[in-house]
Amino acid sequence: MANTSDTSTTTAPLASEESGRNANRSTTPGSEGFKAFIGSGWAERDETLPSAREQAAFAAARRATVSAAFPGVRLIVPAGDMKQRANDTDYPFRAHSAFAHLTGWGSDSEPGAVLVFEPTAEGHTATVYFRERAGRDSEEFYANPAIGEFWIGARPSLAHVAADLAIETRGLADFEHVVRSVDTATLVVREADAAITEQVDHARIRFAAEEALSTNASDAPFSLEVGGEHEPDAELARVLSELRLVKDEYEIGEMRAAIDATRRGFTEVLGELPRITAEVRGERVIEGVFATRARLDGNDVGYDSIAAAGPHATILHWTRNDGPVVPGDLVLLDAGVERDSYYTADITRTFPVNGTFSDVQRRVYEAVLEAADAAYAVVRPGAIFREVHAAAMEVIARRTAEWGFLPVSAEESLQPENQFHRRYMVHGTSHHLGLDVHDCAQARKSMYMDGVLEPGMVFTIEPGLYFQPDDLTVPAEFRGIGVRIEDDILVTADGAENLSAGIPRTADEVEAWVRGAASA
Numbered sequence: 100m101a102n103t104s105d106t107s108t109t110t111a112p113l114a115s116e117e118s119g120r121n122a123n124r125s126t127t128p129g130s131e132g133f134k135a136f137i138g139s140g141w142a143e144r145d146e147t148l149p150s151a152r153e154q155a156a157f158a159a160a161r162r163a164t165v166s167a168a169f170p171g172v173r174l175i176v177p178a179g180d181m182k183q184r185a186n187d188t189d190y191p192f193r194a195h196s197a198f199a200h201l202t203g204w205g206s207d208s209e210p211g212a213v214l215v216f217e218p219t220a221e222g223h224t225a226t227v228y229f230r231e232r233a234g235r236d237s238e239e240f241y242a243n244p245a246i247g248e249f250w251i252g253a254r255p256s257l258a259h260v261a262a263d264l265a266i267e268t269r270g271l272a273d274f275e276h277v278v279r280s281v282d283t284a285t286l287v288v289r290e291a292d293a294a295i296t297e298q299v300d301h302a303r304i305r306f307a308a309e310e311a312l313s314t315n316a317s318d319a320p321f322s323l324e325v326g327g328e329h330e331p332d333a334e335l336a337r338v339l340s341e342l343r344l345v346k347d348e349y350e351i352g353e354m355r356a357a358i359d360a361t362r363r364g365f366t367e368v369l370g371e372l373p374r375i376t377a378e379v380r381g382e383r384v385i386e387g388v389f390a391t392r393a394r395l396d397g398n399d400v401g402y403d404s405i406a407a408a409g410p411h412a413t414i415l416h417w418t419r420n421d422g423p424v425v426p427g428d429l430v431l432l433d434a435g436v437e438r439d440s441y442y443t444a445d446i447t448r449t450f451p452v453n454g455t456f457s458d459v460q461r462r463v464y465e466a467v468l469e470a471a472d473a474a475y476a477v478v479r480p481g482a483i484f485r486e487v488h489a490a491a492m493e494v495i496a497r498r499t500a501e502w503g504f505l506p507v508s509a510e511e512s513l514q515p516e517n518q519f520h521r522r523y524m525v526h527g528t529s530h531h532l533g534l535d536v537h538d539c540a541q542a543r544k545s546m547y548m549d550g551v552l553e554p555g556m557v558f559t560i561e562p563g564l565y566f567q568p569d570d571l572t573v574p575a576e577f578r579g580i581g582v583r584i585e586d587d588i589l590v591t592a593d594g595a596e597n598l599s600a601g602i603p604r605t606a607d608e609v610e611a612w613v614r615g616a617a618s619a
Contacts, residue, residue, distance in 0.1 A: 138236035148262040154203035155265040166223040174216035177292035195291035196534040206398040206439040230271040286335040340541035345555040353442035360436040361444040364392035369616030381424030401443025405433035412581030413565040426453040447585030454613040470494035470562035478595035488528040496520040561585030
C-alpha cells in the first residue's frame with residue numbers, strides 16, 4: 100500500500116517532519132475513549148534477546164582502529180535520516196556506509212540513528228543512539244506513519260539492538276547530551292545527516308565563542324562558516340574511507356555472496372529474452388527481472404542498473420532503460436546485487452540478443468576481453484593500482500590503432516599529451532568496491548590511484564569500447580556498438596582471484612550461455 104499517512108497533528112515530531120505532511124486530511128480519531136481502546140488488549144511482546152550477529156566482532160575491530168586514530172576526540176557518525184521523494188513518500192532508507200561499516204547494522208538499521216565515539220582515558224566508548232519504539236499505548240504506535248509500528252511493522256528495542264550489535268545503545272533523545280558536550284575538537288561525518296552536521300557546527304562555534312570569552316582572547320581559536328567545510332571533519336572522512344580499502348574475512352564473504360546472486364540475476368535475464376524482445380521497452384524488462392533477483396537475494400540493487408541495448412550501450416551511464424531489445428544487437432548489462440549488509444557486486448556482461456556475435460561485434464568484444472585479461476595479469480600484492488588501468492589502455496590503444504581509428508600510432512597515442520584512444524573508452528578501468536559501488540571514494544590519491552595493492556583489496560576491472568552511432572572516425576559497421584566486460588577482483592597473498600569468473604566471459608562462452616538460457 101502507498102503511504103496514506105492518515106495522521107493527526109498530535110503525533111510525535113520527527114526529523115523529517117512526517118507528521119505535518121498530511122494534517123489537512125487526517126481522520127485519526129482523537130477521543131480519549133479511542134486512545135484507551137487502541138492502546139489496550141495487546142499480547143506481551145517476545146523480548147528474547149538475540150545473539151550478536153556475525154559481523155559484530157568485525158565492526159568492533161574496525162571501531163578500535165578508528166579509536167586509535169583519534170585519541171581524545173569525540174567522533175559522531177550518523178546513519179542519516181529518511182529522504183523525501185514526493186510529499187509524504189520517502190525513498191527507501193539506506194544508512195550511510197561509514198555507519199554500517201562501524202556498527203554492522205545494514206538494511207535493518209533505524210533511520211536517524213547516530214554512532215558516537217566518546218573519548219575516555221583508555222580510548223573511546225562507542226554508543227548507538229536511535230529512536231526506540233514507543234509503547235502501544237502511545238499515539239506514535241498507531242498514528243505516526245513514519246515510525247509507528249501499526250504502519251511499518253515491528254521495531255527493535257534498545258536492549259535488542261545492544262545484544263544484536265554487541266554495542267551500547269541509548270535513546271535518541273539522549274543524543275542532545277552529546278550535542279551539549281561538543282567542543283571544537285569534535286568531528287562529524289558531514290555528508291551523512293545535514294541536520295546533525297548543522298547542530299555540531301553551531302555547537303562548535305558556540306563552544307569556541309565561550310572559550311574565547313573565558314580567556315579574554317580577541318579571536319576564537321576555531322573558525323567555521325556554518326554549513327561550510329571543517330578540515331578535521333575531512334580527515335575523519337578520509338580515515339573512515341581508507342579503513343575500507345582492505346576487506347576483512349566477513350566482507351569478502353559478503354562480496355562473494357553478492358556476486359553469486361548477481362550471476363543468478365544475469366542468467367534469469369537471459370531466460371526472459373523472448374519476453375524482453377517482444378516488449379516495446381524491453382530494457383525495462385531486463386531491469387525488472389534483475390531487480391527481482393536483487394530483492395530476493397539481498398536488500399536491493401547496489402546502483403541503478405544499466406540495461407543498454409543496441410546504440411544505448413555506447414552511453415556509459417544509460418539508466419533510463421526505455422528502449423527496445425532487438426535481435427542482432429548487443430545488450431550491455433551492468434548490474435549488481437546489494438546484500439542486506441550493503442555489500443554490493445558490480446558486474447557487466449555484454450551479450451548478443453540472438454545468441455551469436457556478428458564478425459564486427461566479436462572483434463570488438465575480443466579486444467575488450469584482451470584488455471580485461473591484460474589488466475588482470477598485473478594484479479598482485481605490491482603492484483600500483485594505476486598499473487591496472489595502464490595495462491588495459493595499452494591493448495585499447497593497440498587495437499584501435501590497428502583498425503585505423505587513431506591519427507597516430509598506438510605508442511604515440513599512449514603519450515600523456517595525446518590519449519586519442521580514450522575517445523573510445525573515456526572512463527577508468529577500475530574502482531574499489533564494497534559497501535559503496537565506488538568504495539573508499541574519500542581516500543587520498545596516494546592510497547587509491549597511486550596506492551600499493553594489498554591482499555584483501557577488492558576492485559573492478561572494466562574496460563570497454565564504445566563507438567557512438569554518429570562517430571565518423573570509425574567505419575559504419577562499428578557505429579552503435581558498445582561493449583564492456585566488468586569483473587570483481589580480489590587481491591590475494593600471491594596474486595589475484597577473479598570473484599566473478601563463474602559468469603561467462605569469453606565470446607564462445609557468452610554465446611553458449613545465451614543459447615542455453617533460450618532453450619531452457
